Amino acid sequence: MTLFLQQLINGLSVGSIYAVIALGYTMVYGIIKLINFAHGEIMMMGAYFAFVTAVTIGMPFYMVLIVSMLIAAILGLSIEYVAYKPLRNAPRISALITAIGISLFLQNLALVVFKPEPKVMPAIIPKQPILIGNLQIGTVTIVTILLSVIFMILLDQFIKKTKPGKAMRAVSQDKEASILMGINVNRTISLTFAIGSALGAFGGVLYSIAYTQVYPTMGIMPGLKAFVAAVLGGIGLLPGAMLGGFVIGMIETISKAYISSQWSDAIVFGILIIVLIVKPTGILGKNEREKV
Amino acid sequence: MKKRLTIFTLVTLLIISMLSLTSCKGDENGNTDAEADVIKLGVIAPLTGEISQYGIGVNNAAKLAAEEINDAGGIDGKMIEIISYDSKADKTEAINAYNKLRDQDNITALIGCTISGTTLSIKEIAAGDGIPVLTPTATNLDVTLNAPNIFRACFTDPYQGETAAVFSAEDLGAKKAAVIYNLESAYSEGIAEAFKTKYSDLGEITNFEGYADTDTDFRTILTKIADKKPDVLFIPDYYAKVGVILTQVKELGIDVVCIGVDGWDGIEADYADVAEGHYFINHYSKNDPSELVQNFITKFEETYDMSPNALAALGYDATKIMSEAIKNAGSTESSAIVEELSNISTDGVTGHITFDENGDPTKSISVIQIVNGEHKLAGKVSVE
Numbered sequence: 001m002t003l004f005l006q007q008l009i010n011g012l013s014v015g016s017i018y019a020v021i022a023l024g025y026t027m028v029y030g031i032i033k034l035i036n037f038a039h040g041e042i043m044m045m046g047a048y049f050a051f052v053t054a055v056t057i058g059m060p061f062y063m064v065l066i067v068s069m070l071i072a073a074i075l076g077l078s079i080e081y082v083a084y085k086p087l088r089n090a091p092r093i094s095a096l097i098t099a100i101g102i103s104l105f106l107q108n109l110a111l112v113v114f115k116p117e118p119k120v121m122p123a124i125i126p127k128q129p130i131l132i133g134n135l136q137i138g139t140v141t142i143v144t145i146l147l148s149v150i151f152m153i154l155l156d157q158f159i160k161k162t163k164p165g166k167a168m169r170a171v172s173q174d175k176e177a178s179i180l181m182g183i184n185v186n187r188t189i190s191l192t193f194a195i196g197s198a199l200g201a202f203g204g205v206l207y208s209i210a211y212t213q214v215y216p217t218m219g220i221m222p223g224l225k226a227f228v229a230a231v232l233g234g235i236g237l238l239p240g241a242m243l244g245g246f247v248i249g250m251i252e253t254i255s256k257a258y259i260s261s262q263w264s265d266a267i268v269f270g271i272l273i274i275v276l277i278v279k280p281t282g283i284l285g286k287n288e289r290e291k292v
Numbered sequence: 293m294k295k296r297l298t299i300f301t302l303v304t305l306l307i308i309s310m311l312s313l314t315s316c317k318g319d320e321n322g323n324t325d326a327e328a329d330v331i332k333l334g335v336i337a338p339l340t341g342e343i344s345q346y347g348i349g350v351n352n353a354a355k356l357a358a359e360e361i362n363d364a365g366g367i368d369g370k371m372i373e374i375i376s377y378d379s380k381a382d383k384t385e386a387i388n389a390y391n392k393l394r395d396q397d398n399i400t401a402l403i404g405c406t407i408s409g410t411t412l413s414i415k416e417i418a419a420g421d422g423i424p425v426l427t428p429t430a431t432n433l434d435v436t437l438n439a440p441n442i443f444r445a446c447f448t449d450p451y452q453g454e455t456a457a458v459f460s461a462e463d464l465g466a467k468k469a470a471v472i473y474n475l476e477s478a479y480s481e482g483i484a485e486a487f488k489t490k491y492s493d494l495g496e497i498t499n500f501e502g503y504a505d506t507d508t509d510f511r512t513i514l515t516k517i518a519d520k521k522p523d524v525l526f527i528p529d530y531y532a533k534v535g536v537i538l539t540q541v542k543e544l545g546i547d548v549v550c551i552g553v554d555g556w557d558g559i560e561a562d563y564a565d566v567a568e569g570h571y572f573i574n575h576y577s578k579n580d581p582s583e584l585v586q587n588f589i590t591k592f593e594e595t596y597d598m599s600p601n602a603l604a605a606l607g608y609d610a611t612k613i614m615s616e617a618i619k620n621a622g623s624t625e626s627s628a629i630v631e632e633l634s635n636i637s638t639d640g641v642t643g644h645i646t647f648d649e650n651g652d653p654t655k656s657i658s659v660i661q662i663v664n665g666e667h668k669l670a671g672k673v674s675v676e
Binding site for chain 2: 003006007010011013014117118120127129136138207210211212213218220221252253256257261262265
């Protein structure tokens with residue numbers, strides 16, 4: 001029993017990071033129907049920003065987090081301005097290919113600037129495990145779960161209660177009508193990118209602390225898994241992304257623990273295929289989708 | 293006009309080269325005394341390119357070994373000359389270098405090639421020629437198979453796994469062992485399989501778990517392993533991955549001794565605190581108190597202003613072993629040297645060495661423990 005609970009905690013800790021990254025994916029998709037494949041690389045850049053600020057300036061954890069989220073937001077804004085904005089009225093496939101291009105560009109940029117060897121992230125959150133009975137919970141896990149839930153609630157409230165949030169929902173439902181109603185669509189889209197990128201960086205910082213390394217290709221696998229999580233939960237839905245992240249984390253953990261560590265990735269992606277066949281809109285998706 | 297000039301230049305060049313060739317020949321025939329005073333050893337190593345540090349280590353060490361032998365009077369008064377060519381880690385370059393060494397330089401024996409790929413590329417030609425070949429560092433199993441004149445100085449990948457199994461069971465007294473390995477790496481999987489096979493006779497394997505190259509979360513697997521309470525955990529992979537795994541072993545507070553392989557070399561740079569107390573297998577230990585090892589390190593550092601890596605240690609041993617075989621043979625006849633190589637039994641920087649019927653070494657392996665962030669020689673193990 002203890003073993004099972006311990007594995008559930010492991011699943012939660014993996015899932016919470018997927019969930020945070022998936023939030024950024026799903027926000028951007030919700031508003032401009034773009035699968036932002038560069039999101040994993042924004043996460044990677046966020047981790048590098050954190051590495052630089054933590055090592056060279058020696059900032060404490062919360063400052064590192066805030067600074068790298070801010071820089072990543074600016075990076076997200078510039079990418080949107082340079083690469084996606086000119087394609088606003090182009091076919092969706094053009095924007096998708098541009099996203100892949102940006103993803104490769106950022107990877108190679110990091111390769112040139114930071115070199116390919118993995119950098120070791122300093123432990124800016126103490127690594128001592130906390131004991132609850134026989135259960136071990138890492139402090140990084142607790143911080144990740146707490147912060148990601150807090151961010152999700154904040155984001156949800158932001159979208160439901162504030163004016164820019166309402167504008168986001170309006171744009172996601174009907175761009176033309178929003179323009180007619182006097183909503184600044186371009187600014188709303190930029191804001192979405194800024195928030196999405198900041199969340200990506202948040203995931204990147206926690207990921208690099210939890211797994212101690214920062215390297216140029218670190219964004220690929222978590223990015224892919226987070227994308228799967230977003231699709232599984234119902235892409236375009238915030239709670240869906242969160243749920244999808246935790247579900248993917250759990251499936252991965254359970255299959256590694258009780259079925260086969262060699263087969264776990266195949267099982268995760270196999271389940272995605274089954275869900276998409278049975279319910280193409282994802283777990284929380286409805287036919288008339290309520291979008292961000 | 294221009295055309296005639298070109299033809300004239302070409303003809304002149306042709307004549308000059310023919311003249312120099314004949315003069316070479318004349319030298320060879322007329323000057324047999326000078327020839328006999330020198331024993332030429334060829335070295336083929338990647339001296340430029342991505343893995344140049346491997347080749348440079350081997351080449352420098354071979355020259356150092358030759359210098360030492362020459363200072364001590366050479367082989368029965370004959371001086372050793374090292375002739376090295378750059379393989380650029382390329383198979384075609386290696387074959388060209390080999391042909392040049394054989395036809396133009398008339399080498400007695402070859403130290404090389406340095407890496408498995410290039411060694412395999414010259415294997416068939418060298419086996420046909422029968423020239424004594426001793427590769428310092430090619431770990432691939434096929435290198436010495438069905439080639440009686442090809443030997444190697446380093447241990448093979450499966451041999452590492454077997455040694456780790458014996459060390460765990462006999463020196464550490466472990467009754468239960470778990471294995472976690474990289475599914476996508478032939479190196480990691482090969483060693484893991486060898487460990488499993490060997491250890492199954494000595495104790496119980498509780499877990500045999502794989503992970504993908506891109507995996508960063510090992511908590512699930514480690515939790516599963518911890519539940520079985522193994523005495524040792526075997527992790528055959530390179531240090532960057534191992535560092536991440538060991539960090540999580542510590543985070544989860546698992547009480548287990550971890551055992552690694554030569555890919556761990558360098559782990560103390562970034563992961564000294566999490567690697568503390570764990571063991572790994574290596575070609576040699578820099579902190580081996582033996583005089584042979586310490587002399588080698590001091591001399592190498594003095595001569596080349598760099599620290600000798602494991603490849604350098606093997607290059608040094610290979611040159612020494614080859615020289616000893618030539619000395620024992622008492623001639624530069626290939627078959628005599630090959631015969632003596634298979635009978636060799638000598639102490640080197642990388643341990644005591646004898647060759648089995650394939651030409652693979654049976655040697656003691658250094659086991660290193662990380663203590664206070666430094667390498668400490670924990671013992672030398674040999675597998676029968």
